[in-house]
Amino acid sequence: MQLLRVVSNLDEAIAALGGDVELWVTSAGEAEQLLDYGAARARLESAGSPVLIAFGTGWGLAAELCTRAAFRLSPIRSAGPDGYNHLSVRAAAAIIFDRLLAR
Ligand code: SAM
Secondary structure (H helix, E strand, O other): OOOOOOOOOOOHHHHHOOOOEEEEEOOOOOOOOOOOOOHHHHHOOOOOOOOEEOOOOOOOOHHHOOOOOOEEOOOOOOOOOOOOOOOHHHHHHHHHHHHHHHH
């Protein structure tokens, strides 16, 4: 908890991280251009800018915020016919961080 910093908006978060960050967004929905987890892991392991991953609440992230992102991560898909999987943000974050960072 000592690492947590509360900020008011995305610009404050980016500034708090030094300004030069690569923004990734997350959503339960499909999109044409998605970053899969293999490519995402490779990107995290390369010596690029720090990555800021944004998670939404309620109806998800605002479209204006998503347009600022360098990448949108692939959704966590269900086994159902359309793959849609509406998760709580804490469940989505846990699965995504495991996929990105687990050894
Ligand atoms: N309709 C919203 C959407 O499509 O993102 C769902 C919002 S959900 C209650 C809150 C947040 O959890 C989302 O903004 C996203 O960050 C994350 N989330 C929920 N389900 C997800 C999934 N299947 N894949 C990736 N992220 C998900």
